[in-house]
Amino acid sequence: LPQARAFAPLPLKQNVTKTNAVTARVVVMQQRRVAVPAAAPTGAGRRTTQVQLLKPVVSPRGGARSTSASAMGEGGEPPPSGEGGIASYTLPGEASYPGIYCDWSVTPEDVVEVWSYRACLSAVAVAVLVCSSSLVVGDAAEGVLNPAYFLGAGGLGAALYLIHMYVDPIKKAMQAMWAFGFLGSVGIALTTGESVPAYVAHNPMAVWLVGPMFAALTGVAFKEGMCYGKAECAALFFVIPLTLLGHLSGIMGEDTEKAFVALWCVLIAVFASRKYTQAVKDDIGDKSVFIFNALPEAQQGAWVARARARDPARFAGMEE
Numbered sequence: 208l209p210q211a212r213a214f215a216p217l218p219l220k221q222n223v224t225k226t227n228a229v230t231a232r233v234v235v236m237q238q239r240r241v242a243v244p245a246a247a248p249t250g251a252g253r254r255t256t257q258v259q260l261l262k263p264v265v266s267p268r269g270g271a272r273s274t275s276a277s278a279m280g281e282g283g284e285p286p287p288s289g290e291g292g293i294a295s296y297t298l299p300g301e302a303s304y305p306g307i308y309c310d311w312s313v314t315p316e317d318v319v320e321v322w323s324y325r326a327c328l329s330a331v332a333v334a335v336l337v338c339s340s341s342l343v344v345g346d347a348a349e350g351v352l353n354p355a356y357f358l359g360a361g362g363l364g365a366a367l368y369l370i371h372m373y374v375d376p377i378k379k380a381m382q383a384m385w386a387f388g389f390l391g392s393v394g395i396a397l398t399t400g401e402s403v404p405a406y407v408a409h410n411p412m413a414v415w416l417v418g419p420m421f422a423a424l425t426g427v428a429f430k431e432g433m434c435y436g437k438a439e440c441a442a443l444f445f446v447i448p449l450t451l452l453g454h455l456s457g458i459m460g461e462d463t464e465k466a467f468v469a470l471w472c473v474l475i476a477v478f479a480s481r482k483y484t485q486a487v488k489d490d491i492g493d494k495s496v497f498i499f500n501a502l503p504e505a506q507q508g509a510w511v512a513r514a515r516a517r518d519p520a521r522f523a524g525m526e527e
Contacts, residue, residue, distance in 0.1 A: 296311040304488060328478070449467065
């Protein structure tokens with residue numbers, strides 16, 4: 208009898224109470240769509256999660272098309288405050304990085320975007336090397352020039368879609384320049400009997416048709432050089448326009464043009480290869496800026512107002 212009493216079930220009323228409590232907690236968690244916060248030490252680069260989001264995390268490419276999760280909490284307000292003042296867009300077990308608007312982690316989608324961007328730059332570099340080979344082998348390379356040229360042109364267009372830039376109007380301007388240059392290249396390919404590189408080499412005025420696309424490439428070099436201090440990108444920023452303008456104006460002699468093209472090949476090969484040594488998070492920049500910019504203007508104001516009240520230190524240096 209004592210053993211039976213020891214293993215006797217709890218009274219029915221107590222069991223029902225516990226069941227109701229668990230059910231109520233599950234319902235509340237489902238309504239809030241937020242998992243239980245996990246305690247962890249603070250600091251940049253820490254492997255923690257302040258809040259485990261059950262929704263996808265915003266892609267950092269910028270613009271409304273890249274928003275895969277709402278940056279607002281219940282009732283259209285900023286999400287609840289965590290240790291950093293605003294709920295962080297972090298992943299469990301992944302490193303988190305402090306941003307001006309919130310903490311964030313690198314997601315699998317971010318990794319795919321960054322590596323795709325690097326692959327596109329590699330395609331551009333290969334295209335430049337192949338198209339420049341005609342200076343060495345002459346007409347023997349004519350059959351591969353157009354495929355290589357348009358491989359590089361397509362790679363540049365994709366890179367301009369994937370590139371992480373805070374100022375969206377500049378990004379759109381670079382994409383527009385690429386589009387004009389690409390259309391000019393297509394026109395040359397369809398209306399002449401030569402490959403695009405050969406035609407431009409024989410007709411300097413054709414630089415006006417393809418030049419805008421190379422201006423966009425110059426913009427990519429400027430962005431990479433300014434953001435990451437890459438010497439090869441700073442050099443490309445001058446070498447690309449000088450080569451094209453020298454060919455257009457006829458100021459450069461043939462030997463000088465070949466020297467500039469050779470320098471261009473070396474610099475862009477170094478640029479494309481060194482991108483693979485860079486940390487993914489560095490290619491993204493401050494992801495919280497892209498998260499914030501993806502919000503409608505009204506929600507941005509609500510985010511900033513509430514964030515300032517909760518975490519003044521994070522926003523002390525931010526302009527109104």
